Amino acid sequence: xxxxSPKKLKIEMVHxxxxxxxxxxxxxxxxxxxxxxxxVDFHFLPFELSPNMSENGELIASYFRRQLGWNENKLxxxxxxxxxxxxxxxxxxxxxxxxxxxxxxxxxxxxxWAEQFNKQIELNEHLINAYFNLGQDISNLTVLLKxxxxxxxxxxxxxxxxxxxxxxxxxxxxxxxxxKFNISSVPAFILNENTLISGSNSVQYFEDTLSTFIIELNxxxxxxxxx
Numbered sequence: 001x002x003x004x005s006p007k008k009l010k011i012e013m014v015h016x017x018x019x020x021x022x023x024x025x026x027x028x029x030x031x032x033x034x035x036x037x038x039x040v041d042f043h044f045l046p047f048e049l050s051p052n053m054s055e056n057g058e059l060i061a062s063y064f065r066r067q068l069g070w071n072e073n074k075l076x077x078x079x080x081x082x083x084x085x086x087x088x089x090x091x092x093x094x095x096x097x098x099x100x101x102x103x104x105x106x107x108x109x110x111x112x113w114a115e116q117f118n119k120q121i122e123l124n125e126h127l128i129n130a131y132f133n134l135g136q137d138i139s140n141l142t143v144l145l146k147x148x149x150x151x152x153x154x155x156x157x158x159x160x161x162x163x164x165x166x167x168x169x170x171x172x173x174x175x176x177x178x179x180k181f182n183i184s185s186v187p188a189f190i191l192n193e194n195t196l197i198s199g200s201n202s203v204q205y206f207e208d209t210l211s212t213f214i215i216e217l218n219x220x221x222x223x224x225x226x227x
Contacts, residue, residue: 008041009214014178014188015124016049017107017138020082020093023128025187025200027089032206038214044120045178046108046171047186050101057100057139091128097135105171106162107138110148112171113161119151126150192217 011029015022033040050058064070070078079095086093107127114123126147130136136143141162148158161167181188181196189197191213197206 008039009210010041010043010192012043012045012178012190012193014045014047014183014190015186016047017104017111017127017131018101019047019049019186020086020132021200022187023091023132024086024089025189026124026128027091028201028203029189029206031089031203032210035203035207036210038210042121043115044111044124045174045190046104046111047175047183047188048104048108049186050103051105053101053103053139055103055139057102057137059100060095060098063101086132092133094133094135098132099135100137102131102137102139104139106141106144109162109167109171110144110158112174113158113167114148114151114153117153119153122151123147 011033013022013026013029015026033042061072061075064075064078083093083095111120111123111127114120127138130143130147131138138144141159144162145155145159149155177193178188178190181190183196183198185198187198187200191197191210195213197209201209
């Protein structure tokens with residue numbers, strides 16, 4: 001086991017629930033962590049790619065046509081390549097069911113609520129399956145509450161939390177925590193609150209970067225204090 005003294009390595013993943021590259025990056029860094037046998041304190045921070053998305057969401061084809069001017073063939077080529085890349089990371093993306101982008105504020109609120117119950121990682125994996133594989137509307141409170149119940153969370157308390165001013169304020173404070181890194185795209189990973197890794201990199205890249213970070217951190221912790 002690669003040891004980190006005197007405490008666990010803290011990793012915070014900045015992500016959006018509908019970001020195609022986020023589950024790929026998550027799977028790859030998780031594999032790297034397991035390969036290195038590192039003791040990690042893993043958390044998630046919210047990033048909304050489309051905070052002004054309509055309540056009903058938007059067709060993915062419409063989004064790419066409006067944002068990038070892509071025609072159907074261009075989109076299909078991209079999706080086929082994405083599905084292959086995702087599969088290599090062990091991630092299933094089913095575009096026959098995943099047809100829309102959705103507003104993700106409610107899903108991020110649920111992620112924040114789940115953190116106090118140590119359910120963030122489990123919830124993230126449930127949301128990945130619900131959205132990318134099953135195509136569910138993860139902006140819908142009924143969908144989210146069903147997922148919460150599957151994780152053993154109390155439906156009534158969860159519903160009250162998701163609609164509370166306090167939880168929304170707490171989520172906004174969480175967003176402010178990574179503003180100093182000027183993050184404009186996701187996924188991104190913050191190590192020990194001070195070092196940024198951007199992108200859904202390969203397993204090897206994550207292994208090399210995490211190993212170097214831990215070696216340098218252990219070296220710095222062993223340095224004598226100058227008086």
